[in-house]
Amino acid sequence: MTAPEDHSFDLLPDDFRRLGYKVIDLMVDALEAERNEPVLRQISGAHMRAMVDEPLPVAETPADDVIATWQTAVAPFARRNGHPRFFGYVCTSADPLGMLADAMASAINQPVTAWRSAPSATAIERLVVRWLDELVGFGGKGNGLLVSGGSAANFHGLACAVTMAEQRAGLPPGSRHRLTAYISQEGHMSMYKALQLLGLSPDHVRVIGVDEQRRMPLDKLQRILEEDRGSELVPAVVCASAGTANTGAIDPLLGVSDACKDHDVWLHIDGSYGAPAAITEEYEWMAKAFAHADSLSLDPHKWLFASADAGCVLVRDDEAARRTFTLHSDYTAVTQTDPVERYAFFDHGLEMSRRFRGLKVWTILKARGVDRIRAAIQHNIALRKHLDARIREEQRLQALGSELSITCFRYVPRGETSEDRLNAINRTILETLIAEGRCYMSPTVLDGKYALRACIVNFRTQQSDVDFLADEVMRLGTAL
Numbered sequence: 001m002t003a004p005e006d007h008s009f010d011l012l013p014d015d016f017r018r019l020g021y022k023v024i025d026l027m028v029d030a031l032e033a034e035r036n037e038p039v040l041r042q043i044s045g046a047h048m049r050a051m052v053d054e055p056l057p058v059a060e061t062p063a064d065d066v067i068a069t070w071q072t073a074v075a076p077f078a079r080r081n082g083h084p085r086f087f088g089y090v091c092t093s094a095d096p097l098g099m100l101a102d103a104m105a106s107a108i109n110q111p112v113t114a115w116r117s118a119p120s121a122t123a124i125e126r127l128v129v130r131w132l133d134e135l136v137g138f139g140g141k142g143n144g145l146l147v148s149g150g151s152a153a154n155f156h157g158l159a160c161a162v163t164m165a166e167q168r169a170g171l172p173p174g175s176r177h178r179l180t181a182y183i184s185q186e187g188h189m190s191m192y193k194a195l196q197l198l199g200l201s202p203d204h205v206r207v208i209g210v211d212e213q214r215r216m217p218l219d220k221l222q223r224i225l226e227e228d229r230g231s232e233l234v235p236a237v238v239c240a241s242a243g244t245a246n247t248g249a250i251d252p253l254l255g256v257s258d259a260c261k262d263h264d265v266w267l268h269i270d271g272s273y274g275a276p277a278a279i280t281e282e283y284e285w286m287a288k289a290f291a292h293a294d295s296l297s298l299d300p301h302k303w304l305f306a307s308a309d310a311g312c313v314l315v316r317d318d319e320a321a322r323r324t325f326t327l328h329s330d331y332t333a334v335t336q337t338d339p340v341e342r343y344a345f346f347d348h349g350l351e352m353s354r355r356f357r358g359l360k361v362w363t364i365l366k367a368r369g370v371d372r373i374r375a376a377i378q379h380n381i382a383l384r385k386h387l388d389a390r391i392r393e394e395q396r397l398q399a400l401g402s403e404l405s406i407t408c409f410r411y412v413p414r415g416e417t418s419e420d421r422l423n424a425i426n427r428t429i430l431e432t433l434i435a436e437g438r439c440y441m442s443p444t445v446l447d448g449k450y451a452l453r454a455c456i457v458n459f460r461t462q463q464s465d466v467d468f469l470a471d472e473v474m475r476l477g478t479a480l
């Protein structure tokens with residue numbers, strides 16, 4: 001008799017342990033590299049592809065060989081977002097404890113669809129959402145869920161807004177184009193995208209020009225809301241920002257929330273980046289506005305130091321989320337009657353199978369505690385102010401806008417007034433800076449001016465790193 005074939009992928013415990021320890025060593029190396037290696041090693045697309053490209057593997061490859069490729073081709077060419085001199089986009093330094101939690105989440109592989117399928121993961125995620133709600137002063141009942149990031153959170157919040165506006169106005173199917181949304185010209189692209197996907201007519205997305213601090217001016221918002229109210233249109237949602245991606249600008253949230261109340265319009269706040277700053281004394285005023293918002297986005301993977309991906313949307317009225325996302329199917333029907341046990345995330349959001357993101361966020365909040373997180377955020381803000389001071393001191397640097405932990409500036413050679421040449425010079429500075437690998441910033445364009453943009457959401461960054469950045473820009477600018 002032939003022995004039954006073994007189709008199992010299981011590793012023997014000792015093999016798992018051996019490979020696991022090896023991987024932990026690689027993770028330690030990767031964390032060391034975040035401090036000691038270049039922020040980004042240059043490699044061409046062709047070279048990168050050549051390092052990993054091969055035909056679809058049909059036969060087995062020993063796990064040690066696969067892991068060797070992580071070591072030689074993957075880790076070295078990862079941009080080191082946790083490097084103390086990484087100042088690009090809004091990418092956090094990830095808490096190593098969160099990384100361990102992420103590995104554990106994979107080990108127990110919970111598709112967090114509903115309590116029925118993942119009791120502990122559901123309990124942890126619901127707790128985490130309640131904690132995040134309390135943390136930033138939203139003051140809901142912990143309604144909401146974790147999603148992939150700010151774009152998904154904005155989509156969820158705006159989907160609820162649109163559903164509720166449609167229902168309140170008693171619009172017949174196919175009339176969504178009558179809904180209007182209000183967003184500043186600095187509002188994140190993901191909100192524009194969500195409104196488009198949700199079926200609003202592009203003409204009815206009211207783009208409001210910003211003031212000199214790149215905030216939505218209240219008087220303009222009120223005027224346009226009044227105009228639209230007196231027409232065939234149905235004002236549905238104001239999309240405000242608590243920290244824009246460009247300069248960290250914060251819309252006048254309290255006034256915006258009053259305007260929304262006056263006009264019975266949903267207030268969605270995109271706090272994907274900036275909301276956690278509400279735990280600091282300087283920005284706690286934002287929490288007072290969050291307490292009036294209908295929905296709020298905030299990303300643990302931005303300023304709460306979680307590795308990607310982890311976003312969160314809070315929705316005050318759970319019924320709004322249910323009306324937007326609940327659909328019956330026989331294969332998902334929940335039979336439990338206990339309110340805790342019958343909870344299903346797919347009745348409150350878009351996704352069905354969802355990664356157990358809650359574990360890393362829970363681990364970070366529990367292990368670090370709010371006081372330490374607040375101190376890290378405050379330090380980031382203080383570093384931004386230090387950089388602002390450096391920019392003011394250096395005659396050749398020009399400030400272009402800053403708030404929270406973002407600052408934008410440019411290098412202006414003596415006597416240079418051509419905007420085209422200034423844009424070209426600053427583009428060259430940025431490209432050289434990135435190519436040299438000692439620091440990393442990302443660009444933006446403000447009123448036609450190419451800007452060097454530094455964002456500090458990093459618990460490793462110190463004042464010497466910020467000074468180094470300013471010195472580097474001066475060095476490269478002078479060399480040009």
Ligand SMILES: Cc1ncc(COP(=O)(O)O)c(C=O)c1O
Binds near residue numbers: 090148270299
């Ligand atoms: C203000 C703001 N909103 C939304 C987003 C989108 O977030 P995500 O990249 O997590 O989808 C970003 C990204 O940086 C952001 O800064």
